Amino acid sequence: MPLYEKLVRPLAFLLPPEAAHELALGWVASGMFECRTPQDGRLAVQALGLRLSNPIGLAAGFDKDAVAVDWWDALGFGHVEVGTVTLRPQPGNPRPRLYRLPKDRALINRMGFNNAGAHAMRVRLQASWPRVPIGINLGKNRQTPLTEAPAEYAALYRMLAPWGAYFVVNVSSPNTPGLRSLQDPAALRDILQAIRGVQPRKPLLVKVAPDLEPAQLDALLDLALQEGLDGIVATNTTVSREGLGRNPGIDGGLSGKPLQPLADAALARLARGSEGRLTLIGVGGVFDADDAWRKIALGAHLVQLYTGWVYGGPKTVARILHGLLERMDREGVRSLDELRGAAL
Numbered sequence: 001m002p003l004y005e006k007l008v009r010p011l012a013f014l015l016p017p018e019a020a021h022e023l024a025l026g027w028v029a030s031g032m033f034e035c036r037t038p039q040d041g042r043l044a045v046q047a048l049g050l051r052l053s054n055p056i057g058l059a060a061g062f063d064k065d066a067v068a069v070d071w072w073d074a075l076g077f078g079h080v081e082v083g084t085v086t087l088r089p090q091p092g093n094p095r096p097r098l099y100r101l102p103k104d105r106a107l108i109n110r111m112g113f114n115n116a117g118a119h120a121m122r123v124r125l126q127a128s129w130p131r132v133p134i135g136i137n138l139g140k141n142r143q144t145p146l147t148e149a150p151a152e153y154a155a156l157y158r159m160l161a162p163w164g165a166y167f168v169v170n171v172s173s174p175n176t177p178g179l180r181s182l183q184d185p186a187a188l189r190d191i192l193q194a195i196r197g198v199q200p201r202k203p204l205l206v207k208v209a210p211d212l213e214p215a216q217l218d219a220l221l222d223l224a225l226q227e228g229l230d231g232i233v234a235t236n237t238t239v240s241r242e243g244l245g246r247n248p249g250i251d252g253g254l255s256g257k258p259l260q261p262l263a264d265a266a267l268a269r270l271a272r273g274s275e276g277r278l279t280l281i282g283v284g285g286v287f288d289a290d291d292a293w294r295k296i297a298l299g300a301h302l303v304q305l306y307t308g309w310v311y312g313g314p315k316t317v318a319r320i321l322h323g324l325l326e327r328m329d330r331e332g333v334r335s336l337d338e339l340r341g342a343a344l
């Protein structure tokens with residue numbers, strides 16, 4: 001059994017989840033981790049006008065304040081999504097607000113966009129030298145009325161536009177009251193148009209919830225195509241409790257294994273409907289190479305993980321990349337382009 005699972009994880013899991021998260025982030029930011037990850041042209045992906053060394057990225061919410069952006073590549077990540085960042089700093093919800101469900105290989109969180117704000121992120125990114133593309137995930141402050149959301153997202157984008165390789169409009173976190181209502185096409189259109197009025201234009205995506213009805217997902221897809229969006233991130237955490245051994249009765253968004261079927265279904269629907277016109281980032285329940293393989297076969301250009309990394313430890317991405325290459329050899333798949341959408 002690898003050292004992480006035998007020793008490090010049991011010790012880390014003795015700490016409250018958020019303390020363990022802060023410790024892990026501090027370790028990554030100190031540059032003390034280095035994993036040997038395969039560098040192989042067959043893993044390279046061209047997406048969002050970027051060339052990425054591999055398709056695996058860190059999902060939003062782990063490095064909310066971009067404190068470790070210079071180091072994630074040492075753990076194998078081909079890109080990192082920082083944030084969710086809000087215009088003004090905010091403390092988030094009271095603790096405890098992050099829970100482990102080890103038997104279900106899941107987490108429940110109701111962090112509520114705790115972050116140091118856009119100015120602090122800009123200062124950090126200005127002083128950083130990341131070796132992989134950094135996406136920036138944007139959210140609105142809790143106190144901001146929904147009607148003021150377009151102006152706020154635009155101001156946030158204006159502040160950070162030079163520093164992100166791509167941007168994600170997050171309207172799918174379940175932990176900011178009313179936020180998910182901004183997935184309504186009329187509301188979202190105003191936000192997207194407000195951002196599009198700001199230069200420089202960077203690739204722009206929207207992150208969706210796994211709890212949308214198929215018709216709502218189709219409406220979002222139509223909007224994305226009409227507004228010239230570059231892609232969709234599918235998905236955020238779920239408010240459903242399906243797939244759990246026992247419902248723990250904790251409020252918040254559920255991530256990890258139980259989210260996987262919902263996230264995969266949303267991804268597949270978007271892939272079928274978009275017919276290659278959008279870049280899709282598949283997130284939700286990725287733990288190993290087979291999970292990443294399935295997301296790509298369902299149409300994902302890029303794959304992100306959060307919960308799988310918490311359970312799998314620092315070598316997770318290296319294992320996934322090795323596993324992808326092995327399976328490509330076994331099945332005679334020469335590139336990820338060839339695999340993409342094969343399961344649709």
Ligand SMILES: Cc1cc2nc3c(=O)[nH]c(=O)nc-3n(C[C@H](O)[C@H](O)[C@H](O)COP(=O)(O)O)c2cc1C
Binds near residue numbers: 257304
């Ligand atoms: C503790 C925690 C905090 C998160 N914070 C954010 C966030 O700030 N913004 C966001 O878009 N997604 C956030 N997410 C959602 C993840 O980015 C991801 O979409 C979700 O967890 C599903 O992926 P997973 O099953 O690999 O964890 C968070 C998830 C967790 C577990």
